[in-house]
Amino acid sequence: MSWWAPAGQRLRAAAAARRQWKADMARAKAAQRASGTKCGGWRHEHAGPPPTGFALLPWLLLGLGSFSNLLQGKAENPWIGGLGLFVFNSLYVYVTFRAFDREKRQSLSTRLALLTMGLVTTALAVGYGGNWLLFFPLLGLATGATVRGRHLGRIGLLLAAYGAVLAGLCEGWREAPNIGYATFLSCMVTAAILSLSEAVRELRAAREELARRAVEKERLRFSRDLHDLLGHTLSVIVVKSEAARRLAGRDLDAALAQIGDIESVGRQALTEIREAVTGYREGSLSTELTRARSALAAASVESVVRQSGAPLAPQTEALLGWVVREAVTNVVRHSRATRCEITVESAGERARLTITDNGTGTPVMTTGGTGLRGLTERLAAAAGSLTAGPAPGGGFTVTAELPAPPPDPDTEDPIPAALES
Numbered sequence: 401m402s403w404w405a406p407a408g409q410r411l412r413a414a415a416a417a418r419r420q421w422k423a424d425m426a427r428a429k430a431a432q433r434a435s436g437t438k439c440g441g442w443r444h445e446h447a448g449p450p451p452t453g454f455a456l457l458p459w460l461l462l463g464l465g466s467f468s469n470l471l472q473g474k475a476e477n478p479w480i481g482g483l484g485l486f487v488f489n490s491l492y493v494y495v496t497f498r499a500f501d502r503e504k505r506q507s508l509s510t511r512l513a514l515l516t517m518g519l520v521t522t523a524l525a526v527g528y529g530g531n532w533l534l535f536f537p538l539l540g541l542a543t544g545a546t547v548r549g550r551h552l553g554r555i556g557l558l559l560a561a562y563g564a565v566l567a568g569l570c571e572g573w574r575e576a577p578n579i580g581y582a583t584f585l586s587c588m589v590t591a592a593i594l595s596l597s598e599a600v601r602e603l604r605a606a607r608e609e610l611a612r613r614a615v616e617k618e619r620l621r622f623s624r625d626l627h628d629l630l631g632h633t634l635s636v637i638v639v640k641s642e643a644a645r646r647l648a649g650r651d652l653d654a655a656l657a658q659i660g661d662i663e664s665v666g667r668q669a670l671t672e673i674r675e676a677v678t679g680y681r682e683g684s685l686s687t688e689l690t691r692a693r694s695a696l697a698a699a700s701v702e703s704v705v706r707q708s709g710a711p712l713a714p715q716t717e718a719l720l721g722w723v724v725r726e727a728v729t730n731v732v733r734h735s736r737a738t739r740c741e742i743t744v745e746s747a748g749e750r751a752r753l754t755i756t757d758n759g760t761g762t763p764v765m766t767t768g769g770t771g772l773r774g775l776t777e778r779l780a781a782a783a784g785s786l787t788a789g790p791a792p793g794g795g796f797t798v799t800a801e802l803p804a805p806p807p808d809p810d811t812e813d814p815i816p817a818a819l820e821s
Contacts, residue, residue, distance in 0.1 A: 453497030456545060456590075460489060462538055465531030466524070475528055484524045488535060491517045492542055499545035499594070514546055518559075522566065529570040533579050536563035540583035544590035552591050560584035624774045626673070633669040635729045636695045637662055643698045661694065685712065685744070688721035692728040692742065699732045701757075702739045709746030713805045719782060720744065720753045720800060726775055727755040727788075727798040735759025735796060751804035758795040775800075 463485065469475040470482055495513050498504040521535045540559055547555055564580030644658035689705055696703040712720070724742065731740050737759030745752045776786045784802035791797040 452500055453493065456496040456499075456541065457493070459538060459541055459586075460492065462534045463489070465534060466528070469528070469531060477527075481524070481528060481532075484520055484527075488517065488520050488524065488538075491520065492538060495542045496545055499542070505546045505548075510546060514542060517542060525563075525566050525570060533563070533567050533571065533575070534582075536567070536579050537582040537586045539563075540585075540587035541590045544587040544592075545594055548591060548595055552588070556584050556587040556591075559587060624778075627774065630669070630673075631726070631729055633665060633672075635733050636665050636691070636698070639695060639732055640665070640698045658698065661698070685717040685721045685724070688724040689742065689744075692724050695728055695732055696740055701731065701737055704739070704741045705744075706742070707744045709744075709751070710804070712746055712751055715782070716751055716802050716804055719778060719784065719802055720751065722778065723753055723775055723786065723798065723800045724755065726772065730796075730798075731755070731757045731759065737795065746804050749804055751802050753800040755798045756791055756795060760795075 466475070466481070466485060470478050470485070475481045491513050495510060495517065498507075498510045504510060517539055521539045524532045524535055536559075540556065540563075543555060543559060544552070560580040560583040563583040564576040567579035568576035640658045640662045644655045644662070647655035647658065689707075693703045693705065728740070728742075731737055735757045737757035740755065740757040743752075743754045743756075745754075772786070772788055779786045779800060779802060782802060784800065786798070786800050788798045789796070
């Protein structure tokens with residue numbers, strides 16, 4: 401949408417975007433309430449399967465056939481077979497429980513344990529055959545849970561081929577395809593499921609982090625807008641109240657005019673606060689310049705406003721309006737100035753706003769108060785800059801620069817080349 405689109409279209413677009421943001425936040429919070437656990441004031445969702453090896457323990461039931469052979473005395477050297485079964489199960493539990501932690505599953509001890517599992521599986525398959533060959537699918541499952549990445553496919557194929565060859569040599573080649581297929585399938589499916597569940601957990605954590613940052617950003621926006629709005633408005637109200645008090649004894653009409661201005665400023669502040677809360681506020685530079693003249697006049701400060709160049713985009717005007725508001729507030733409250741010059745120039749691709757007074761250049765302004773810091777952040781986000789400091793000839797100068805999009809002659813009339821008030 402062009403920066404020069406009608407104000408009604410911009411307002412409708414902003415309202416639609418904000419409604420969408422609220423809907424997304426509502427869905428996220430509903431999901432957090434349904435399945436989340438609270439941590440540090442923020443709810444987190446449970447992500448997929450339990451991130452422990454308990455999810456893989458039921459597959460040890462594949463070894464019941466070999467255990468039955470030991471109990472029924474069908475296996476030679478049962479003590480050796482029992483020891484091998486115990487060692488295999490222990491290694492399986494060790495490897496699978498470490499597979500759910502990235503650092504642990506990539507450690508040397510885990511890889512050595514997996515290699516030892518392979519040796520034990522080979523010894524049991526060669527020594528006993530039959531049901532003992534089912535340890536190869538369990539080995540494939542542990543391999544898929546531990547080995548991730550680009551080498552998994554080749555490792556799975558080699559392990560499946562190795563298991564199939566041993567099965568063929570021990571029990572005949574009719575069993576070889578079954579053992580090979582079961583080993584390869586258990587390896588690849590386990591790796592795929594665990595990788596997917598891990599990715600889901602990471603995506604949910606990233607989504608929650610984005611939602612948390614969005615809430616923090618909205619809070620920061622509101623507090624910053626509220627500070628800028630109320631700081632300027634209250635300063636104007638105080639200045640005009642003092643002027644009304646001074647004028648009440650000798651010029652009642654002028655005092656009533658100041659009181660009327662106070663009422664108008666208060667009503668406008670209520671409107672702006674509502675707009676700031678809803679996020680729809682878009683400042684107007686001309687409106688801020690008019691208010692600046694009024695505030696400076698009430699503080700007995702002579703104001704000179706100059707504008708030149710092409711018309712500015714609404715976003716640029718809004719940012720410069722914030723600068724005018726904050727800088728004039730500082731002039732009224734801190735500078736003790738008698739004259740303030742505001743110059744707006746738009747030339748080429750840059751717009752410049754300069755506000756200079758002949759006051760004391762008080763340190764309150766040079767230390768970068770909350771308002772100036774907030775303005776610096778706003779302008780930096782829009783590829784602009786803000787500088788503030790004592791002027792060479794005395795007083796204080798605030799200068800803001802922003803990118804200025806080229807004017808659209810179909811929607812705006814150019815500002816006169818030199819307009820001075």
